[in-house]
Amino acid sequence: MRVIDVRGLRYRYPDGTQALDGIDFHLDAGECVALFGANGSGKTTFVLHLNGLLQGEGAIEICGRPLTRETHADARAKVGLVFQDSDEQLFLPTVLEDVAFGLLNQGVAPEQAVAQARTALQQAGMSGLLGKAPYHLSSGEKRRVAIAGVLVMQPEILILDEPTTSLDPPAQRGLVDLLRSLPQAKLLVTHDAAFASALATRAVFFERGKIVGEGSVDEIVRRFNWSAQARIPELR
Amino acid sequence: MHIPDGFLSPPVWVTLDLASAPAVAILARRAQQGTDTSGIPLLGVMGAFVFAAQMINFPVGPGTSGHLVGSALLSMVVGPTAAAIVMTAILAIQAFVFQDGGIMALGANVFNMALAGVLAGYLPYRLWSRHWRSAAIFAGGFLSVLTSACLALTQLLFSGVRMPPKIIWISIGLFAVSAIIEGAITLGAVRAIERLQPSSTEAWGPATQVRGSRVIGIVAIAAIVLVAGGVLFASAAPDGVEKLASQLGLKDQVPAWLHSPFAYYEARGFESMWIRKATAGLAGLVLIFFACSALGRYFARQRSA
Amino acid sequence: MHHVVVERWSRGSSPLHMRDARSKLGALLVFLIAVSTTSPRAQLAFAGYATLLLAALFAARLPLLSVLTRAALVLPFSATFALITWWAGDPARAVSLAEKSFLSGLAVLLTIATTPWNDLVHALGWMGVPRFLLLVIQFVYRYLFVISEQAQHMRLAAISREGARRARSVRFRAATGAVGVLFARSWERAEGIHRAMLARGFTGHFLSLERPHFHAADILFFFAAASAAVTVRLAL
Numbered sequence: 001m002r003v004i005d006v007r008g009l010r011y012r013y014p015d016g017t018q019a020l021d022g023i024d025f026h027l028d029a030g031e032c033v034a035l036f037g038a039n040g041s042g043k044t045t046f047v048l049h050l051n052g053l054l055q056g057e058g059a060i061e062i063c064g065r066p067l068t069r070e071t072h073a074d075a076r077a078k079v080g081l082v083f084q085d086s087d088e089q090l091f092l093p094t095v096l097e098d099v100a101f102g103l104l105n106q107g108v109a110p111e112q113a114v115a116q117a118r119t120a121l122q123q124a125g126m127s128g129l130l131g132k133a134p135y136h137l138s139s140g141e142k143r144r145v146a147i148a149g150v151l152v153m154q155p156e157i158l159i160l161d162e163p164t165t166s167l168d169p170p171a172q173r174g175l176v177d178l179l180r181s182l183p184q185a186k187l188l189v190t191h192d193a194a195f196a197s198a199l200a201t202r203a204v205f206f207e208r209g210k211i212v213g214e215g216s217v218d219e220i221v222r223r224f225n226w227s228a229q230a231r232i233p234e235l236r
Numbered sequence: 237m238h239i240p241d242g243f244l245s246p247p248v249w250v251t252l253d254l255a256s257a258p259a260v261a262i263l264a265r266r267a268q269q270g271t272d273t274s275g276i277p278l279l280g281v282m283g284a285f286v287f288a289a290q291m292i293n294f295p296v297g298p299g300t301s302g303h304l305v306g307s308a309l310l311s312m313v314v315g316p317t318a319a320a321i322v323m324t325a326i327l328a329i330q331a332f333v334f335q336d337g338g339i340m341a342l343g344a345n346v347f348n349m350a351l352a353g354v355l356a357g358y359l360p361y362r363l364w365s366r367h368w369r370s371a372a373i374f375a376g377g378f379l380s381v382l383t384s385a386c387l388a389l390t391q392l393l394f395s396g397v398r399m400p401p402k403i404i405w406i407s408i409g410l411f412a413v414s415a416i417i418e419g420a421i422t423l424g425a426v427r428a429i430e431r432l433q434p435s436s437t438e439a440w441g442p443a444t445q446v447r448g449s450r451v452i453g454i455v456a457i458a459a460i461v462l463v464a465g466g467v468l469f470a471s472a473a474p475d476g477v478e479k480l481a482s483q484l485g486l487k488d489q490v491p492a493w494l495h496s497p498f499a500y501y502e503a504r505g506f507e508s509m510w511i512r513k514a515t516a517g518l519a520g521l522v523l524i525f526f527a528c529s530a531l532g533r534y535f536a537r538q539r540s541a
Numbered sequence: 542m543h544h545v546v547v548e549r550w551s552r553g554s555s556p557l558h559m560r561d562a563r564s565k566l567g568a569l570l571v572f573l574i575a576v577s578t579t580s581p582r583a584q585l586a587f588a589g590y591a592t593l594l595l596a597a598l599f600a601a602r603l604p605l606l607s608v609l610t611r612a613a614l615v616l617p618f619s620a621t622f623a624l625i626t627w628w629a630g631d632p633a634r635a636v637s638l639a640e641k642s643f644l645s646g647l648a649v650l651l652t653i654a655t656t657p658w659n660d661l662v663h664a665l666g667w668m669g670v671p672r673f674l675l676l677v678i679q680f681v682y683r684y685l686f687v688i689s690e691q692a693q694h695m696r697l698a699a700i701s702r703e704g705a706r707r708a709r710s711v712r713f714r715a716a717t718g719a720v721g722v723l724f725a726r727s728w729e730r731a732e733g734i735h736r737a738m739l740a741r742g743f744t745g746h747f748l749s750l751e752r753p754h755f756h757a758a759d760i761l762f763f764f765a766a767a768s769a770a771v772t773v774r775l776a777l
């Protein structure tokens with residue numbers, strides 16, 4: 001089943017920059033796709049369209065329903081967006097309140113919201129932090145709590161924007177394990193080729209608002225020379 | 237200048253708490269109406285920004301440095317209503333978390349910095365920024381600090397904190413220096429902000445603010461300066477207002493009920509009047525409490541209606 | 542930073558920590574009014590207040606010396622005014638200025654060090670402080686640390702490059718530039734937070750989870766603390 005289907009998406013920033021220039025993209029249920037591309041190539045702008053935070057021209061369907069102004073609320077429940085800067089995502093004073101935030105917005109009763117938030121935190125491996133202030137968490141913990149705050153809304157699609165930023169290697173490994181255990185379809189915006197190849201089955205490459213390449217992660221990394229390590233001449 | 241608890245006499249802090257509480261309630265309501273869903277995160281982060289910007293040292297003289305206060309800068313960036321709320325939030329956090337400024341004195345500090353300081357910082361900007369932009373921004377920073385500081389000094393003098401006239405003049409001199417520094421920092425900061433984030437000062441700039449006539453603005457500035465300065469001079473005279481009042485023969489004509497329960501109780505006969513004083517203090521608390529909660533409820537009802 | 546210390550203190554589990562924030566806030570206000578209305582010459586009463594606070598400090602199991610040192614931060618300010626007042630010929634008031642400001646500051650510190658910040662904010666809301674203001678306070682408090690840290694980093698970066706002695710005007714301009722950069726980042730952060738809120742279905746109203754109820758012990762504490770303060774005020 002197609003959970004995301006995008007056709008001919010175009011978006012121009014108010015200052016006139018053409019950020020997206022005809023994007024065609026699809027994501028199937030259970031699939032994990034990596035979005036590669038230079039900074040400013042339109043990756044983040046693209047994912048902000050997928051739950052209606054930005055509105056461009058073109059057609060977007062989320063789980064078979066066209067995304068319009070009327071279906072925003074629905075799309076925001078189905079598409080869970082985990083932002084790059086967890087400090088921006090975790091704005092409430094305690095972990096529990098922050099995780100319950102999305103549920104309360106959906107009209108879930110407080111007691112039930114608390115129960116579901118506990119479950120989501122457990123799922124994200126963060127059950128011991130309920131009353132803590134987000135400021136006191138480590139980067140890895142913040143990221144997990146941010147993911148819990150999205151998981152709690154039971155989305156069909158998870159979008160993670162640069163999820164490995166400022167995580168140490170053990171925390172990155174933990175994140176890979178956590179994401180593997182989640183059944184949702186996933187979209188990873190990342191520069192980290194190793195992280196992507198651990199999770200994604202497919203990759204697309206963005207350049208100046210267009211998708212210019214598609215294939216397996218290894219293929220794309222090789223084709224666009226998209227690895228942090230300097231290319232070592234292969235031994236013969 | 238954050239006045240700590242213990243400096244203001246009860247009549248002074250009660251009066252200022254009673255003045256500030258409803259003013260803040262009304263401004264909070266107006267600020268809320270004036271913003272969409274982006275308002276709360278924006279104002280909160282702006283408050284945190286001012287807090288952090290206060291940590292940046294500005295070299296001033298040999299071995300000395302000044303720092304930003306921010307009332308004027310905020311009013312130019314988010315408008316006076318929102319700026320007053322943000323400054324109130326900052327002062328509340330400083331009082332509770334950092335013990336910088338008192339709790340009973342919070343009304344006074346809010347009055348000086350969040351209400352008068354913001355207004356004095358905003359008016360020059362509102363009036364003159366079209367033609368003399370730099371001068372207006374500088375004047376905003378200058379006036380806001382000078383007004384806040386003079387008001388604080390006045391309140392201390394009213395509370396019976398004794399200061400020889402010489403000290404008062406030295407203080408005013410120091411205030412003027414810090415006011416000049418605030419003006420310079422505000423001007424520099426606004427220019428830097430306009431360069432880096434041009435949309436911010438336009439979005440909330442004078443054009444979108446409530447229109448007021450130029451004359452009213454000038455009168456308001458004059459009033460602020462007169463109130464701050466005039467009251468200060470009155471207090472600076474030996475024995476201050478009391479003497480002035482007795483010279484004018486006012487003291488005997490003031491009806492007795494005006495004296496009680498608040499008036500004069502630091503000044504005379506405390507030994508015999510302790511019950512009345514305690515009652516006055518507690519009455520003050522009860523009054524503040526009910527004023528705040530009644531206003532809160534009233535606005536809550538308005539919002540849900 | 543020291544507020545982190547206070548936050549750590551506030552997570553203790555003494556009998557004083559367990560009291561409802563509203564009863565502590567109420568007791569604090571009564572205490573502050575009692576101190577404020579005490580005659581400058583009633584030295585015995587000041588001793589009484591100090592005894593009350595010390596007893597509370599012990600009950601709260603807080604590190605005595607560090608708390609007293611923190612509370613003494615107000616003294617340079619009040620000592621200046623005390624000296625001036627003394628010079629102006631009113632030694633009794635001079636001494637009482639320092640005493641009153643120290644005792645009041647200590648009482649506030651004791652309250653904040655035994656009450657989680659969040660509970661205190663809720664107590665303020667219960668007392669009728671406008672909700673919009675409280676939300677702004679919460680957000681300022683949340684991002685205070687984040688943005689102060691940025692400012693701190695910028696300060697260190699500036700100091701580390703301050704090798705040669707440069708003209709004051711140049712350094713002044715550098716500092717205004719720092720304020721500008723800090724502002725621009727904060728502005729962008731506010732936009733990021735707003736996006737993250739919308740992504741989780743924010744509609745403009747913050748909904749809160751259930752709050753704890755008063756217990757008999759809380760009411761008892763309020764009356765005991767308040768009457769102790771009033772007794773000292775009236776009897777000594």
